[in-house]
Amino acid sequence: MKFAALLALILLPLTLPAALPPHSEAVPGGIAIIDLGPARGEAPVLHYRKQRVMVQQDQGRWKAVVGIPLSVQPGAQRLTPAKGAPLTFTVQAKDYATQHLTIKNKRKVNPNQQDMTRIRVERGRINAALEHWRETREVETRFILPVEGRLSSPFGLRRYFNEQPRKPHSGIDIAAAEGTPIRAPAAGRVIDTGDYFFNGNTVFLDHGQGLVTMYCHMSRIDVAPGQTVKQGEVIGAVGQTGRVTGPHLHWGVSLNDARVDPALFFEDLEGLLSRNEKL
Ligand SMILES: [Zn+2]
CATH class of the missing domain: 2.70.70.10 (Glucose Permease (Domain IIA))
Structure with missing residues (x-):
């Protein structure tokens, strides 16, 4: 019994829910997932390149899930919230075949x-x-x-x-x-x-x-x-x-x-x- 309890304690961190898909890969044709802070109240409203952006609640936090067009040049990108200062994220280069x-x-x-x-x-x-x-x-x-x-x-x-x-x-x-x-x-x-x-x-x-x-x-x-x-x-x-x-x-x-x-x-x-x- 004691051993089972110990085992449960060791395994517990492994059984916590994994982050929701999609995976984050900030490249042209990829997705940037940006932490917006604790998920309290209404979901924040943000835009990227004039398009509204998905915001998901994941593990108690708001996360912006941003699609990056294939045509975007690597470098700093701007996410505009309805309230407050713009957020920036960096797009890395990716070589496609x-x-x-x-x-x-x-x-x-x-x-x-x-x-x-x-x-x-x-x-x-x-x-x-x-x-x-x-x-x-x-x-x-x-x-x-x-x-x-x-x-x-x-x-x-x-x-x-x-x-x-x-x-x-x-x-x-x-x-x-x-x-x-x-x-x-x-x-x-x-x-x-x-x-x-x-x-x-x-x-x-x-x-x-x-x-x-x-x-x-x-x-x-x-x-x-x-x-x-x-x-x-x-x-x-x-x-x-x-x-x-x-x-x-x-x-x-x-x-x-x-x-x-x-x-x-x-x-x-x-x-x-x-x-x-x-x-
Ligand atoms: Zn095709």
Whole structure:
């Protein structure tokens, strides 16, 4: 009995709840978690680059959870509270690898005039979904994998399509057979769905407080705007619609309108996906 009590005492510090995901990695495409002090009263309101920022209560303290765009230059960044002096945090440099892709459908790399008109309209709609802010007290940030597959392209790659430079990879690609179900990684609400020139069939899930996830190239969409989804609920299936080289899910995670690395929401995303190497 005495030994058990002693053991419990030793193990106690190890069983305290770990900090909530996401992990903090203050780099372009990463997330800065900034301690705002003891969690008393109302949650503080802060903005970063004109976007409202998520504030979570974690282990009795308020924490700002700030998405850092891939385009941000390393150095000091400013967080503006509704009251009081600005807060600063430092963004470190991160070197992302380069990737060269060959797209057979040349129009998907060099769209014509008519395509460009369509792309501009779609961009407005995509931006509106990604900028969405919904006031919620708590946000489910413990994600599950949206699809069983293998990691075919990581986040942040500097990409060349048919040898032409394009924007860096703003999500991760999970390769899986066409028709593989895609599940909501966390509870949320469907803000929009569409069929886009580059992204193909797409679903946007709003998890609250500026956390929005995006699912592209789907073969089918099983949800409709306004619908509430639970963690693990099927929202559609893997496909190869839009600009693709094969069936995969492009999964994007946006925080305060910054595209961030989905791996930051997992203990070991690469490990989870590498178990599926044979898929
Ligand atoms: Zn992708």
